[in-house]
Amino acid sequence: MGDSFPETRVPDPRGAIPRPPVAEGPAAAVLEEPEAALAYETGVEVQSRSQWQYARRRFMRHRLAVVCLVLLVGIFLAGAFAPWVAPYAYDEIDLENASSPPTLDGFHIFGTDLIGRDYLSRVIFGIRTSAEVALIVAILATLIGVVIGGLAGYYSGQVDNALMRFTDLILTLPGLAVLLTAAALLGHGSPYRVAVIIALISWTYLARIIRGTFLALREKEYVEAAKAAGAGDLRIMVRHMLPNAIGPIVVAATLIVGLAILTESVLGFLGFGIQPPTPTLGKLIADGQGAGTGLWWLVTFPGLTIVLILLCVNFVGDGLRDALDPTQRRVRE
Amino acid sequence: MGTFILRRILYSIPVLIATSFIIFTFVSLAGDPLGQLKLNPYLSEETLQNKIEEKHLDKPIPVRYLYWVKEASTDKFGTSLSSDQPIWPDLKRVIPHTLELLIPALLLSVLFAVGIGLYSAIRQYSVFDYGATTFSFLAYAVPVFWLALMLQILATQLVVKWNVRLFYTSGLSSTDPGGGLQFVLDRAQHLALPIITIAVISIATYSRYMRASMLEVVNSDYTRTARAKGLSERQVTTKHAMRNALIPLVTVVALDFGTLIAGAVVTESIFQLDGMGYYFIQSLQRLDTYAVMAWLMIVAVMVIVFNLIADLAYGWLDPRIRLG
Numbered sequence: 001m002g003d004s005f006p007e008t009r010v011p012d013p014r015g016a017i018p019r020p021p022v023a024e025g026p027a028a029a030v031l032e033e034p035e036a037a038l039a040y041e042t043g044v045e046v047q048s049r050s051q052w053q054y055a056r057r058r059f060m061r062h063r064l065a066v067v068c069l070v071l072l073v074g075i076f077l078a079g080a081f082a083p084w085v086a087p088y089a090y091d092e093i094d095l096e097n098a099s100s101p102p103t104l105d106g107f108h109i110f111g112t113d114l115i116g117r118d119y120l121s122r123v124i125f126g127i128r129t130s131a132e133v134a135l136i137v138a139i140l141a142t143l144i145g146v147v148i149g150g151l152a153g154y155y156s157g158q159v160d161n162a163l164m165r166f167t168d169l170i171l172t173l174p175g176l177a178v179l180l181t182a183a184a185l186l187g188h189g190s191p192y193r194v195a196v197i198i199a200l201i202s203w204t205y206l207a208r209i210i211r212g213t214f215l216a217l218r219e220k221e222y223v224e225a226a227k228a229a230g231a232g233d234l235r236i237m238v239r240h241m242l243p244n245a246i247g248p249i250v251v252a253a254t255l256i257v258g259l260a261i262l263t264e265s266v267l268g269f270l271g272f273g274i275q276p277p278t279p280t281l282g283k284l285i286a287d288g289q290g291a292g293t294g295l296w297w298l299v300t301f302p303g304l305t306i307v308l309i310l311l312c313v314n315f316v317g318d319g320l321r322d323a324l325d326p327t328q329r330r331v332r333e
Numbered sequence: 334m335g336t337f338i339l340r341r342i343l344y345s346i347p348v349l350i351a352t353s354f355i356i357f358t359f360v361s362l363a364g365d366p367l368g369q370l371k372l373n374p375y376l377s378e379e380t381l382q383n384k385i386e387e388k389h390l391d392k393p394i395p396v397r398y399l400y401w402v403k404e405a406s407t408d409k410f411g412t413s414l415s416s417d418q419p420i421w422p423d424l425k426r427v428i429p430h431t432l433e434l435l436i437p438a439l440l441l442s443v444l445f446a447v448g449i450g451l452y453s454a455i456r457q458y459s460v461f462d463y464g465a466t467t468f469s470f471l472a473y474a475v476p477v478f479w480l481a482l483m484l485q486i487l488a489t490q491l492v493v494k495w496n497v498r499l500f501y502t503s504g505l506s507s508t509d510p511g512g513g514l515q516f517v518l519d520r521a522q523h524l525a526l527p528i529i530t531i532a533v534i535s536i537a538t539y540s541r542y543m544r545a546s547m548l549e550v551v552n553s554d555y556t557r558t559a560r561a562k563g564l565s566e567r568q569v570t571t572k573h574a575m576r577n578a579l580i581p582l583v584t585v586v587a588l589d590f591g592t593l594i595a596g597a598v599v600t601e602s603i604f605q606l607d608g609m610g611y612y613f614i615q616s617l618q619r620l621d622t623y624a625v626m627a628w629l630m631i632v633a634v635m636v637i638v639f640n641l642i643a644d645l646a647y648g649w650l651d652p653r654i655r656l657g
Binding site for chain 2: 168169175176177178180181182184185258262265266269270282285288289296299300303306307308310311314315
């Protein structure tokens, strides 16, 4: 790797296969930094780097995370531009080619269902809905989590006690039961409602992390300095503490995206999610199950898509953790 | 110790009340529980009116909630909303079925997880370790319901293609399960796939915990001391390291009970097992507040008890931790 410091390579236990230390492929251009290598050799000219540059370099070192990020962006882009990417419309019925197993004929590589709808197209449209839900959930849950966790961590004492008991209450509830009853209550249907329901129970994890981070940060000297300079509570929290907590927040938000996609698919599968005709990944699997076990491709491919997305989200989250939150790093170098 | 348990139980009472009230409100607001009954042409207006009066459905929700508390506490959860069936016999039937599913799944997961985690830690960065890590990452990414469906498809293909009937894909028993050993075998064939479904995900999680805690212990001072005084590697691992490495796992397993129940909800509905999860989904679809609440109370009490056990076990296994 084109690093300016000689490093002892520790095998990565996260499943990455140790590779020869030569960067290949598109990542090579980013990793190779000739000036830096030269500077190290000649011993002159020290380049200054910002924290973000360091973070980016640490992330780039995690090859699997980079590959997964590229894949994930590709998958989500395909979803976002579904009407242009998908070979067919999601509701296009073609009775001539009904129940066809995966075939290159007519590009039905994921097969077709009982009334001949192309499953690849339906999966791409499903990604669109799922990604939409996941994005809203991530934003909402992060907002709620940061506000509640931040207040609890900053004020501690009574406020902390009350807010954390409330968080505990949500955590004690059997998640799926609450989710299902909430879905039954708020009326399943539009993606936005489903997203709000999922967000309302998935912020707890984030709140706990932010609380922990804020509890530690409020003892820092610069917070004390800001207080001495007469800064208000809000200013200290937003301007001084939040930027220093951004690492854990980004990592947790990434993992929430995965969690939201998983949760939406479970809701959709159990029939409490987004209503047809909008295809979602979970609903596609449920439809596939309804079609009978003979049409195995209807269950297999939407499921594999979920697995791929979740795998990628987890690896990207891992890479981000290493890059932004080095204290939580699992491998020490 | 006594005061600790007492305090925990006292603390859980407001949690139970809050939880039950929230869920009661949700389900009550979700729709008309008598919707199905009203469609039945053989039911007279009078019967419906009786039902409404009996369950006080015309009253505001907090009042209804209090009536529910009264009926649930005095009459073993009372009768269901959508029929006149008492709830308790139903629950008494489904709870053992769920336990038949969860207990073997739990035992299997812990057994495999301890084995995998232990070996991964001792042979860190070996092929086995990488394999186990890859498996865990895959299992984290697999939705439970999809895994269940894939197993179902594979089992069906086994029958269709090779005419081998190893596992059944739905129900608890065959129509004529026979008696004695034959019954047990038949039940095992039915429960095998659901048990595998639940176990795979748990094995992935638990084995990571086991590996992490084992790694920590293996590199600690007292393990070095044990080696230094000349104990065999086997004794160091089993007697000194493993015992301490198991402590975090015990808590994780006990705290994980809620997740297990959620897994059971999905798994049971796919394999059509007449267990608690299936019962819950069906009651919720009927908007049968009383039945949903009965289910929730049982699960909530179980979760609270398991949390308590986790804390007690932690203090008991690790004397360094004092319960205050």
